[in-house]
Amino acid sequence: MGRYTGPVERLSRREGVELYLKGLRAINGKSALARRGPLPPGQHGNRRPNKPTVFSTQLRAKQLAKRYYGVREKQFRRYVARAERHAGRTGEELLVTLERRLDNVVYRLGFASTRAQARQFVGHGHVMVNGRRVDIASYLVRPDDVITFKADTPVEPLIREATELTSGVGPWLQADFDGLTGKVLRLPERREIPAPIEEQLIVEFYSRR
Numbered sequence: 001m002g003r004y005t006g007p008v009e010r011l012s013r014r015e016g017v018e019l020y021l022k023g024l025r026a027i028n029g030k031s032a033l034a035r036r037g038p039l040p041p042g043q044h045g046n047r048r049p050n051k052p053t054v055f056s057t058q059l060r061a062k063q064l065a066k067r068y069y070g071v072r073e074k075q076f077r078r079y080v081a082r083a084e085r086h087a088g089r090t091g092e093e094l095l096v097t098l099e100r101r102l103d104n105v106v107y108r109l110g111f112a113s114t115r116a117q118a119r120q121f122v123g124h125g126h127v128m129v130n131g132r133r134v135d136i137a138s139y140l141v142r143p144d145d146v147i148t149f150k151a152d153t154p155v156e157p158l159i160r161e162a163t164e165l166t167s168g169v170g171p172w173l174q175a176d177f178d179g180l181t182g183k184v185l186r187l188p189e190r191r192e193i194p195a196p197i198e199e200q201l202i203v204e205f206y207s208r209r
Contacts, residue, residue: 017064017196058208061201068195069098070115075138080206091199092190099188099195102127103137105147109175109182110166111159126153147182156180170194 052060066076083093098104103119106127112118119137121127127134128148129141141147149159163177172188175181 055205055208058201058205061198062205065094065098065195065197065199065202068197069101069104070119071098071101077206080202090203094202095190095193095195095197095199096187097140099193100140100142101137102129102134102139102141102147105141105173105182105184109147109169109173110163110177111147111149111175111180111182113158113162113165117158117162121149121155121159124155126150126155141184143184143186145184147184149180 062076065071066073071079079094079097080090082097083090086093099108103115103122106112106118106121107115112121122137122139123135125133125135126149128150129139130146131148133150149156153159159180160177163175163180166175166177169175169182170188170192172184172186172192174183174185
């Protein structure tokens with residue numbers, strides 16, 4: 001199945017949590033989830049929900065993580081397999097890996113209003129890592145990597161607009177909004193990842209397959 005191109009706010013309503021897929025609308029409290037509540041979209045969204053099974057709870061946790069980070073199933077499965085090979089906790093390693101994606105880092109630094117916009121900046125070749133252009137959104141950053149933008153990039157007004165909406169960045173990142181540069185100080189810890197994700201449910205979902 002290809003990339004989802006439908007109304008993105010339906011995804012937030014389906015998962016019942018704000019995925020910040022519309023940037024400014026979510027910040028201003030005008031998203032569909034804020035206006036219409038966590039009822040699933042569609043004509044049957046008002047039906048009384050059935051008691052969720054263990055499988056459905058695990059599935060929803062997996063779907064939420066995929067939609068939150070904008071990752072497709074095949075790639076997400078690779079991230080899970082990578083995390084399982086790690087010596088630490090699988091769920092935490094999975095989230096750390098997702099946070100290390102270049103599109104997510106550009107978003108976390110405050111240089112894009114949504115991850116989709118950050119992914120577009122990367123894919124169109126506007127983002128530099130350590131002085132070299134990187135156009136792969138799934139590129140995994142490392143400590144001491146420096147994130148900048150191509151000189152005279154035409155998306156600079158959009159970047160500066162996004163920085164004005166940013167209240168701060170995580171302690172594992174450092175951002176210079178005036179110079180539009182960022183640095184990865186270290187890898188994040190689980191408590192520093194503000195993601196509404198229950199990673200253990202995801203691990204359980206894939207372990208039963």
